[in-house]
Structures are given as C-alpha cells and as structure tokens.
Amino acid sequence: MSDNQLRLGVNIDHVATIRNARGGAYPDPMRAAKLAEEAGADGITAHLREDRRHIVDEDIEALMDALTVPLNFEMAATPEMQKIALRHKPHAVCIVPEKREERTTEGGLEVAREENKLAHYIAPLREAGCRVSIFIAADQRQIEAAHRIGAEVIELHTGAYCDAHADGHMDEAARELDALRDMSAFAHSLGLEVHAGHGLTYDTVKPVAVFPEVRELNIGHFLIGEAIFRGLTPAISEMRRLMDEARA
Numbered sequence: 662m663s664d665n666q667l668r669l670g671v672n673i674d675h676v677a678t679i680r681n682a683r684g685g686a687y688p689d690p691m692r693a694a695k696l697a698e699e700a701g702a703d704g705i706t707a708h709l710r711e712d713r714r715h716i717v718d719e720d721i722e723a724l725m726d727a728l729t730v731p732l733n734f735e736m737a738a739t740p741e742m743q744k745i746a747l748r749h750k751p752h753a754v755c756i757v758p759e760k761r762e763e764r765t766t767e768g769g770l771e772v773a774r775e776e777n778k779l780a781h782y783i784a785p786l787r788e789a790g791c792r793v794s795i796f797i798a799a800d801q802r803q804i805e806a807a808h809r810i811g812a813e814v815i816e817l818h819t820g821a822y823c824d825a826h827a828d829g830h831m832d833e834a835a836r837e838l839d840a841l842r843d844m845s846a847f848a849h850s851l852g853l854e855v856h857a858g859h860g861l862t863y864d865t866v867k868p869v870a871v872f873p874e875v876r877e878l879n880i881g882h883f884l885i886g887e888a889i890f891r892g893l894t895p896a897i898s899e900m901r902r903l904m905d906e907a908r909a
C-alpha cells in the first residue's frame with residue numbers, strides 16, 4: 662500500500678443486527694468479514710456493545726481466529742470490555758461512548774473530563790500491544806486530551822456531517838466538514854494517527870477521503886444496506902474506488 666492510500670475498515674456490526682433479528686446463525690458476520698477481505702478491505706471493525714444488540718462475544722472469538730487483516734475492536738470503557746480486549750489482544754481497540762438507550766453512537770467520547778480515568782484504563786491495553794484509538798468529535802479540547810492520555814490514534818466521528826448532508830442542510834454539512842478538516846490537520850500535527858467514520862455513504866465519502874492526514878475510514882451500516890441491492894463485494898469495491906479516486 663502506498664503512503665497516500667487510505668485504508669478501508671469495513672464494519673460488519675449490522676450483518677449481526679440482521680442475524681439477531683431472528684436469533685439464528687445467518688447471515689454470518691464472519692462470512693461477511695471474509696468477503697470484505699477479498700473485496701479489498703484493509704481491516705474489519707466490530708463493536709461489541711454492552712447490550713450485545715449486534716456483535717456478540719462468539720463473533721469476536723471467530724474474527725480473532727480467522728481474520729487475516731487487522732481487527733479494530735470497538736468497545737466502551739468498561740471493566741468487562743477491558744477484560745475481553747486483554748484476552749483477545751486485537752490489533753486495535755477503539756474506545757467509543759455508549760448509551761444503552763441510543764439508536765447508534767451519538768457523538769464522541771468525553772475525554773477531557775475523564776482524563777485520569779481513561780489514561781489508567783488504556784494503559785494495560787497499550788501494554789498488551791493493542792493500538793488504542795479514541796472515537797472523538799472534531800473538537801480541539803478532546804483531541805488534546807486524547808493525546809495527553811497516550812492514545813496513538815483518534816477516529817473522528819463523521820455522523821454530524823453525514824446527517825446534515827442527508828437532511829439537505831448543506832451549509833451545516835459544510836461547517837461540519839470544515840471542522841473535520843481542521844481537526845484532522847490539528848491531530849496529525851500532534852503526532853496522532855487520524856481515522857474517521859460513522860454514517861459515511863457514497864455521497865459523503867469523497868470530501869472526507871480527500872483530507873491528506875486521514876489514514877483510515879471505517880464504514881459499515883451503509884455498505885451492509887447497499888449489499889442488499891448490489892451484493893457485498895461490489896458494494897465494498899465501489900467504496901474503495903471512490904476513496905482511491907478522492908486520493909489520486
């Protein structure tokens with residue numbers, strides 16, 4: 662991979678959402694992960710929520726056993742999740758905020774107010790060899806705090822930009838995009854590796870993919886939905902093509 666190429670992490674959570682709707686064994690997130698690998702994904706992302714609404718513990722075990730690309734394990738900063746991460750030692754652990762009542766991840770992690778607690782929380786994960794990433798809003802204060810606690814990576818939450826775009830509020834989308842651009846550059850200037858994701862689609866990916874400091878995009882819900890219409894491999898290949906085009 663050239664230095665300028667953006668990595669694509671495919672999030673398979675919502676394959677599990679469909680499986681869990683009937684409580685059976687299909688569609689299998691592992692099969693989706695293998696197809697994603699073949700389609701050019703550079704990594705697989707999976708979020709083990711406290712309520713296990715999509716990915717479950719057995720999925721993480723299967724992914725750790727069979728993946729040949731890195732697993733980005735998303736989790737809340739709880740003792741239970743720390744134990745699971747330390748047992749599996751995935752390539753990357755992305756700490757995300759989590760509320761049981763939310764429909765999806767709302768906003769970024771509050772790092773600045775929880776600095777000491779989070780610094781202690783991530784230390785054993787780093788010692789175990791996991792790259793620690795913090796899922797964060799495009800907010801300078803939070804990025805500075807993520808840097809201070811010793812995170813190596815931040816993932817900028819692109820949800821507000823994507824939601825504004827989907828609602829046709831283009832001025833707001835442009836403002837959110839400006840913040841993402843400025844904060845990508847700022848985080849990079851501190852030495853943090855910059856990732857981005859949440860809610861990205863074919864319509865919203867290029868303006869983010871073009872930021873030179875961004876090294877990885879994590880995309881899931883849209884791709885799994887799009888796979889219904891064109892199949893998972895073509896859906897991922899098209900995303901890959903748009904990212905490469907943005908970066909050319």
Ligand SMILES: CC(=O)[C@@H](O)[C@H](O)COP(=O)(O)O
Binds near residue numbers: 708764766881
């Ligand atoms: C943190 C994040 O953005 C992802 O985990 C993704 O949104 C899928 O999980 P949920 O849809 O459950 O939030």
Ligand SMILES: NCC(=O)COP(=O)(O)O
Binds near residue numbers: 706859
């Ligand atoms: N961290 C963001 C992610 O993994 C994918 O989010 P989404 O595309 O499912 O909204």
